[in-house]
Amino acid sequence: MTQMPPSNVPGNAPRQGPQLLALQAQILASPLLFANDTHKAWQFLTEQISRALYADRVSVWLFTETDILQCIDLFQYQTKSHQQGANLKRSNYPAYFAALTQDVLITASDAATHPATAEFKDGYLQSAGICSMLDAVIQSDQGLCGVICIEQQQARQWTVDEQHFVTAMASVASTVHTFSQHLRLQQDYQLSLARQEMASRHACIGFWEANMGSGELWWSPMVYEIFGVDPQQAKPDRTLFYSCVHPEDMALVLDSEAKAAKGGEHDVIHRIVLPNGTVRWVHEMAKWTAPDAVQGARLIGSVQDITAQQQIRAELQQFFALSRDVLCIANDHNYFERVNAAFCRILGYSEAELLSKPFTDFIHPDDLNLTESEVTDLQQGGVTSGFCNRYRHKDGHYVTFQWSSIRDPATCKMYASAQDITERQHLEQLKHEFVSTVSHELRTPLTSIHGALALVLSGCLGPLSEQMLPMLQVANNNCQRLTNLINDLLDIEKLSAGMMQLEMQPYAVVALVQQSVDDNAQYGQARSVRLVFQQAADTAKLYIRVDKYRFAQIMANLISNAVKYSPAGADVKITVALEQQQVKISVTDCGCGIPEDFKHLIFQRFSQADVSDARQKGGTGLGLALAKQLTESMQGEIGFDSAAGHGSCFYLLFPTVQISASR
Ligand code: ADP
Numbered sequence: 001m002t003q004m005p006p007s008n009v010p011g012n013a014p015r016q017g018p019q020l021l022a023l024q025a026q027i028l029a030s031p032l033l034f035a036n037d038t039h040k041a042w043q044f045l046t047e048q049i050s051r052a053l054y055a056d057r058v059s060v061w062l063f064t065e066t067d068i069l070q071c072i073d074l075f076q077y078q079t080k081s082h083q084q085g086a087n088l089k090r091s092n093y094p095a096y097f098a099a100l101t102q103d104v105l106i107t108a109s110d111a112a113t114h115p116a117t118a119e120f121k122d123g124y125l126q127s128a129g130i131c132s133m134l135d136a137v138i139q140s141d142q143g144l145c146g147v148i149c150i151e152q153q154q155a156r157q158w159t160v161d162e163q164h165f166v167t168a169m170a171s172v173a174s175t176v177h178t179f180s181q182h183l184r185l186q187q188d189y190q191l192s193l194a195r196q197e198m199a200s201r202h203a204c205i206g207f208w209e210a211n212m213g214s215g216e217l218w219w220s221p222m223v224y225e226i227f228g229v230d231p232q233q234a235k236p237d238r239t240l241f242y243s244c245v246h247p248e249d250m251a252l253v254l255d256s257e258a259k260a261a262k263g264g265e266h267d268v269i270h271r272i273v274l275p276n277g278t279v280r281w282v283h284e285m286a287k288w289t290a291p292d293a294v295q296g297a298r299l300i301g302s303v304q305d306i307t308a309q310q311q312i313r314a315e316l317q318q319f320f321a322l323s324r325d326v327l328c329i330a331n332d333h334n335y336f337e338r339v340n341a342a343f344c345r346i347l348g349y350s351e352a353e354l355l356s357k358p359f360t361d362f363i364h365p366d367d368l369n370l371t372e373s374e375v376t377d378l379q380q381g382g383v384t385s386g387f388c389n390r391y392r393h394k395d396g397h398y399v400t401f402q403w404s405s406i407r408d409p410a411t412c413k414m415y416a417s418a419q420d421i422t423e424r425q426h427l428e429q430l431k432h433e434f435v436s437t438v439s440h441e442l443r444t445p446l447t448s449i450h451g452a453l454a455l456v457l458s459g460c461l462g463p464l465s466e467q468m469l470p471m472l473q474v475a476n477n478n479c480q481r482l483t484n485l486i487n488d489l490l491d492i493e494k495l496s497a498g499m500m501q502l503e504m505q506p507y508a509v510v511a512l513v514q515q516s517v518d519d520n521a522q523y524g525q526a527r528s529v530r531l532v533f534q535q536a537a538d539t540a541k542l543y544i545r546v547d548k549y550r551f552a553q554i555m556a557n558l559i560s561n562a563v564k565y566s567p568a569g570a571d572v573k574i575t576v577a578l579e580q581q582q583v584k585i586s587v588t589d590c591g592c593g594i595p596e597d598f599k600h601l602i603f604q605r606f607s608q609a610d611v612s613d614a615r616q617k618g619g620t621g622l623g624l625a626l627a628k629q630l631t632e633s634m635q636g637e638i639g640f641d642s643a644a645g646h647g648s649c650f651y652l653l654f655p656t657v658q659i660s661a662s663r
Helices: 017-029 038-053 094-102 118-128 160-202 221-227 238-244 247-261 307-322 341-347 351-356 365-379 422-458 468-496 509-526 548-564 596-601 611-617 623-633
Strands: 057-065 068-076 081-083 087-089 105-108 132-140 143-152 205-211 217-219 266-273 279-288 298-305 326-331 336-339 384-392 398-408 413-420 505-508 530-535 543-546 571-579 582-589 637-642 648-655
Touching: 017 038, 017 160, 038 057, 038 068, 038 081, 038 143, 038 160, 068 143, 094 105, 094 118, 094 143, 105 160, 132 160, 143 160, 160 205, 205 221, 217 221, 221 298, 247 266, 247 279, 279 307, 326 341, 336 351, 341 351, 365 384, 365 398, 398 422, 422 468, 468 623, 505 509, 505 548, 509 530, 509 543, 509 548, 509 571, 509 582, 543 548, 543 648, 548 571, 548 582, 548 623, 548 648, 623 637
Parallel strands: 530 571
Antiparallel strands: 057 068, 057 143, 068 081, 068 087, 105 132, 132 143, 205 217, 205 298, 266 279, 279 298, 326 336, 326 413, 384 398, 398 413, 505 543, 571 582, 582 648, 637 648
16 A cells, blocks of 8 residues: 555645545455454554544554443554553543444544543643544444544544545444454463363363264263274274273163263263273263253263372272281371271271271270370371370280371371381380399399409419419409499399489589599500590589489490590590580590491490400490480480591580579
């Protein structure tokens, strides 16, 4: 189309009817109007109208809400530019909005005085320098939907031909608008189809539709995929479907279909056999649509491939059934919802019996309070680990379980597993009793052997020959070792049984530690290791509450270990310091250090990094286990820092004790 100046360029007389009609035909013939891009269509339309009428500004406005007109496109001839987005509100321009509903055309040669456009005078007309307006309303099937505005910066009389042209353009705009709405609907539909396809693929769900009257069956692409059928090769019908159903599940499917035929819902989980022999699990659901004028009642349904879920279920079921440990699920009302076979077997009840009353009914009365507080803890987000309680067997005896449980706040259910530790507990008990009986039985004769040997060695009973002396010394040393071992064993048993009597008193820590250093100095000297005691400046008045004999026992273990594992000629440093309101007593050596893989075992009974040490250095592996139990019984803590090859630092932490001035 040739470029034409607007009417304010001198020499341009308004176009006549036939010319405008020709332009109108050209505009209508443009493929741009009904292409996929409505934005371009509006730009094309405003620009063509501006050129046809020599108009300065042409815009299209559409209602976004009943009271708001939004500018879809404004073309300005001077700048050859397009703008969008401005809004006009009915409340601001009531006369204009009223005129749009009454007139098809607003011909305002003098816009500032025309009743429909005068309210634009001070704002819109002035700022855009507009004198004349010619507006044609856009009507669609739903009624008034917008307006085309032709604006001129000079006063202009709009000819009848021009008015016809604009009216025609308004109906073109209406068609473009309707088309764009269809386009949007179509795009939305495509999008929702794409979404549906994606969801269907993601969840492995296909859709089908059966016309029960005609027997026709329709499958979505996913159904073909699930059934392993090539859509090019086979047309779906009932025979094809039944041929896929696993023979063992046929009755189940027919039963569900029969229910559906009577107006109910079709809902069945069954297996299908693919042409290649693969077996899949599917979940089918369907319901009836209301019959319409065109079609009779149809059954519309979905089919989901649930093979993966079924496999997981089956595997979990296997675990549940085969587990030798107790597994159960309980609700917040203290009822079991599921228990496994092991639970039933161990307690002698059937599953129905265990589910029939609150689990608290099976628990030993003495364990009820602790169990209830454990459950409360679980309900508040805690985790049970190692908690033990006793359940009554059907024949009346009690079984001790050790529990691990967690509660899922989403389902409000507790998931628990337990081991029957009745036998283990019994054996432990027997072992404790055995160790303590044997230790007691051994201690008395050992004490007398030790006493006798000491007496012989002292020379009171007569001189000893040179051959006898070393043999008797070896016997005496081993006797001492045996006595120490038995004493340690008895102490540990006593602590485990809670029978250890402790004489807890406040003591000045520096004096206590000094005493331990003095007591063990001799032991160090015998191995050419010097004990060096260092106390920090602020520790002289620090008190701790301990049993002083047991404290000395702990210190003797730490110092003797430090000496044992130090090279000859080295120093062992013993320090007292105040750290974060706690007294820290450290024993540091520069010996072999603790190997990394032994650190987690060091406080366990009978554990030694290198078992050959036991013979070389004379240990039992009980000292640190005992030291830990004793320290903790006295409200202290024991720990160590060590790197293999760089020595070790064992430390004790005790809370400080305030001593009143009178003491
Ligand atoms: P033991 O009577 O064998 O010394 P402990 O329980 O006192 O028993 O110590 C256990 C093991 O810890 C020792 O056998 C040794 O391997 C290691 N251990 C303890 N203290 C030290 C230390 N200061 N340096 C290196 N290893 C140590």
